[in-house]
Amino acid sequence: MRVRIASISALLLGCGAGLYASPAPRVRQVRVEGNLRIPAATIRHYISVSPDSPFDPAAAEADVRKLHALGTFRQVSVLTQDAGPEAIDLVFRMEELPFVSSLVVEGVSEGLEERIREVLRKENLDIRLSAPFQPSAGRRAAVAARGFLQSQGYPTASVGIDDERRGSAVRVRLKVRTGPRLDIGAVTFDGNDNLSDEELIRQMQYTRPASFLDRWMRKGSYVPEQLTEDVERVRRYYHSRGYAAVRFGQPEVKVSRLVSRRWFPVPLGSTQRDKLLIHIPVTEGPLFRLTSVRVDGDPKAAAEEISALQRSVVVPGPYDSSRLEELRRKMTGALGRAGYALAQVRLEQEVDDLLRAVRARYKIDAGDPALIGQIRFQGNLHLPDKFLRRELRAREGELFDSAKLEESLDRLNRSNLVKEVHQADVGLEFDGDRNALDITIKVKEKDRRGIFATGGTGGIGGGYLGIIYTAFNLLGLGDSLTLELDGGAAQSNILLDLVAQRFLGSPFLLALSGFHRYTNLNVASIIRGPEDAVAVFRRRSKGFRWGTGYSVTRAAQAGLGFSVERESIANAGPQGDATVVRRSELSPSFVLDSTSGSGPGTRGGRFMVSHSLVGSPFLQSVTVDRPSLHLARYVDDPWTEGRNAFAFQFYGSAARSRRGAPLPIDQRFFPGDELVRGFGRGALTPWVQSGDGSSTRVIPAGADTVLGLSAEYRVPIRGAVSGAAFLDLGWTRVDDRVAGEGIGTGTRLIKETNRLLRASAGGELRWQLPGLRQPARLIFAWNPLRLDRILEMPSSDPRRAVRFALGGIF
Template sequence: MIWKKRGGEVLGRLLLAFVWLTMSVRAAEAPDLEEAPIVRSLVIQGNRRIPDSAIRFHLRTKVGEPFDPRRVEQDVRALYAIGAFRAVRIERAAVADGVRLIVRVEERPIVRRVRYEGVTAAQEADLAQRLREAKIELHPGRPCDSQEVWRARHVIARWADERGFPWARVESEEREDVGSASVDIVFRIAWGPRGIVRDVVFRGNQAVASAELRKALRWLRPRSVFRRFSQRGVYTRARAEEDRQRLVAFYQERGYARADVGEPVLVPIAERGRRVHLRVEIPIREGPQYRVGEVRVEAGESSIPPAVRAALQALEPGEVYNARKVQGVLERIRTVYAAAGRIPMRADALQDFDEATARVSLLFRIEPSPPLRVARIEFEGNRRISDRLLRREILLREGELYDESRLDRSLMRLARSGLVHPVDRKDVELDVDRERQEVTVTIRVREVDRQGIWMIGGSNGVGGGYLGVMYRAVSVLGLGEMLGLEAMAGPRMHNVLLDLLVRRVANTPVTLGLSLFSRFSRFDALSLGALDAALDRIWYRQRGIRLSGSYPITEFSSAGLGVQIERVRATPLLPGDPPSRFARRTLAVFWNRDTTDATLDPRHGATWLASVSVSGGDVAMMKSSLEYRRYAPDPFTDGRHTFAFRGVLAHAAGFRGQIVPSFERFFSDGQLVRGFSVGEFGPLARYRVAVTPAEAPGQAGTLSGIAAIGGDSVAAWQAEYRVPLATRFALVPFFDAGIISVVHPIEGVSVLRATNALVRTSTGIEWRFRLPLLGQPLRVIWAFNPTRVDQWVRLGDGRLVRLRERAWRVRALLGGSL
């Protein structure tokens, strides 16, 4: 007890001494404001553009208050923070009854002009955009900041490196006009030579052949004939580092977990003008090949979810170590917890290397949070589009458990809404409140233009290619509606379309659409050049209105109903009759499912589209179609290349004794089988029809011959392999097969068996370039047609006509692709 009492007294004395010492130090540090002189006046000197009042606004020191040196230091920092001054100094002068402060400033000159020397006008525009993206503020009318000029030089150097000039030099000069207090900033770009890779040599590799390592490279590869216009083979520092990381990943996926790939060594081989041919030498230290040892998981809780244990089974002890597989297992474990609303605070895959046995023991350590509920869902960046319209696309609900898979699907729905530009995970911020076990989800969006006019172009089936303009307005009424007006024309068609689309009508999942249209198309139903052109030209004109509605069945599929009322004027099916006029009403039912990852050039996913329509009025017919598309990344190229497939089935049949009219029959459209142009193949038929002398003079009451009548059934299959060579350029090998046939007989018509239900095939290569203004691909197709028609046919008057389809074709198309 005595020792406890003495110990308490000692501790108390120590605490009193500490408090006394702290108070003494603070008292010594604190200025004696009672004895400090009073600030009697404050004078500002050196400012030319910025008024005194604006400078005084940022000063904490005031006239009539005691002088405080620490407050003066804060004033200096505050004036520097404005960014308008090159130098700031506050001087103190004693006066009879206090002090006089003089604030001396030196203003930064105003940027008058920014010039770039050594670049073209297009390059200057691209460079200015790059500086804006880097948030470098060097604009006329703003103060010149030398630090910003230094940053701009480095951004320009990286920009030149990305264009294939790694040895480019960037210099800057600030030409100041003292009289006007302005400055001209001049950037001089000396491009230097462009490095072209001619050979790649690996030093130190023993377990993996150099040929295998070259396949892992993306950029540092000698340029081939087909890649002459691509960026492959052009050396840049950024591409060299990317390929170095790819080699590291290549080794780590094959068990060489500690492989070291050094910096490339450049050896000039030859110099030709502004190009230097290089041999790139890459040093490699492979190390031993490791295998998987013990695999464990720690989650800080007694029970491990079964889905986590199932994910661990992908790593079997004894198999060759694969870093990508380990990362995939870690992501699946993280996804399991995130789907249950438990965002992992930390998720690591700890690796313990045993050099003696060449084994890697893996410990997956997860620290999951308690189940989190969504506190709030907020949006940033939307000014016109209300939160209410955006929330309609979000599957997460406030107050419910957080689900990361729902968040990903919500972002996809936002991208497809047409209200904002595509959104991904980097645009999402999660603010987790561990104490309240809540998470606030903030989604940054970028609205589409409220209205605008764009050029459009593409291919319209048998109507062929077209160019036009499109006006679009988004959410003008604040309902999320989309109003569009399109006018397009081509050599064989012209269309005008006015449509209105309203999504989530009255806060329901229903989507309504209203369209007014006027269409005209004409085409050669048979482009063999062997028959009378008057018999082969088909045209039709449609004017009408369409009302449609759709309802989502699942997250990726929907069903809908459409009603169309129109008037049609078209050529008859057989020669000898005048153009027909129709008034018809059509009821259509459709279903679609879309799981693709993008609207343009998807890389994975599938789409289904099925429809059935029934027409009445002057045309009694039924038409059904089914279309399937599938996209899959090529695993052997790490997803850079893409497989694409398409299948089409369609059938049309008349009822009440009527046949399918000419404008609803199926003709080759130049898209299903790429080696055949519009109207180049299809069923032919001998016909014999009664006519009046006024309709066909000299025909003695009958008209006979051969006509292209089109089919009532079509089936096609397409496959292609997309190889991107540059940003907008791709090489696409393809194989197509298609068949058009007449199933239902037509009175007075004898279908030529050799042309009916004949499978046409085509294979070849397509060069595809996406045009920047139209957003459509320009396609140059070189095709060989293995199956085609080549035979003689006797006409009704005894003449022999040779029907011969070409074996080799070179075609150019605008728009339309898988």
């Protein structure tokens, strides 16, 4: 695209020799020429020069630039014509860009064409129909399409662009040549005498030999730009190991016929295929030592902390560039906490090849401390600012503190008001006149009102599906209302929750709930056999719950809950008589939650402890104690640079009846696949035999103590799909003396099923369902410790199991 602006002297040549000494000529009229599709009136809207006004060359030049910025003209020029004594006509001549009549992608299948178009749409590079065609935009689209094809395993792909003019229209063609689809077969290094190829390849994020799962994880394909990034990662790794003078040559990429493992139709055998062989020359150089660390500049109020950081580095000592960079970030953080929001810390490294030494120098420009000016939110169209501001620890008018800003973001993320906010969503703008730092936080609102699906499996009630209605700020208190209706073959629930965060501006959370639950535990769901199709109990409860919570720290919360309910329990038996119980429950709790992320990206830890007291209405007497403990930890896998993760969980709970009375069956635990996922629901409970000598049946007794331990290795695969390898252990027990109480007469505990450890190992495929907002899990389990290894009896303890489940274990 060209912009031609006639020079001001040329514009004025036709206006007379004594122009500069005389008044400026008057503009008689403004004409627009050359426009085909765009009306002249539209163009005149962008022209400030008007008829019967003195001619201003600077204004005419500015008008030309405004017209050019519209992006609809190939060329814009302005000329003057003599219109009589001291008068001129101003002529804007336009050459319009052709409009796009069609976009054709040639050389690929329909499926690949659609994926190319989708990539261009996501990157805002799509060539829109009926829009002006700009060749530079076409070239950017071709580059993006080529990069996408290379990421899909077409390393020699080329994409050209051809525009075929037809009058004022243009037909745009993306001419694609994919070439053969080639995965990376091998990556080798030459000259790496001290670090192995395997160690260096682990530092590369994209350019790795393709494995079976790499096609799902977008790895194993050669993209030149990604290879450059990976070589830089290897360079930084060498620097962290002390090789300050490492050098890399030009990578060599060639096609070679290599032997690869065959996976389909069965994972057996091998075949020969053309694959890419990438060879990277390396000159490692000698090991270097860090001989000095110097700090230049005035750290001002952060001097003490900066000095402590400087002393923490051992000199002379091994050279590690990653530690030096980490130290730079810590210095920047220390200055930010001291109020120097715009402080800069630059790291310079002087490498002495002769002495094999590195001298590090930190140059500090602290600037001046800044007060916080305005704090603004962007993106909250329906959510009032006041509910977001109450989560902030940073306040307007205070001295800027980066630690308070980070804590504010963490509180916003935990408030459940908006989607996760990152550091990149925070903009800082310094106003020198006010000496203030304005903060802008970009947020994305969650769906505050709507109807959503829900569902899950596991637990004594088995699977369920339902709907949830949510509404926010109905009472103007920042409250959230949730109504849930769900049900399944063995349960149904109606739950109504009203939760107010920071109630009336206080640090307390207030929650009110109403519930109606129904659960039907059928022995046939645990023991397969028609003769055992007898319900152990049917439980129906309804009532209200009140709860409050107080945030001790940003990660710790103390809570207290109190509920009143009416429960109807029908025991097994021909009469099926129901027993009505009215009870209350008081539940103090403490939660320490430092987790972040979701799904396979969850990191951090969670500690929960509670102790419930169950008794008569308003706890005039306490009949049952229910302590519980839950620990979970999610840590990065260091061998994959944190891409994969290890997850661990411990769970323990007990129920104890006071005054030596038997523990009611409805207060017992019936754990199953929610604890050890290779087993059926309720299958981990101890068992009792009921009946006389001529006829006996096996019934689950329920447990008064449950312990569980789980370990997972989590791997994100692609998008919402992830996988996990797991090992689950579960242990239950019940008091031998009263195990059969409440079940029926003539019952006897099967001691071999009490205090029994069960185990399950295997793998899962998970898909995070956007509609249900829960993961769907396909479980492949093998149960090395199971009931039928000890006792011959009908049970749901198979040797192996393939199960489908909704919702996660932890």
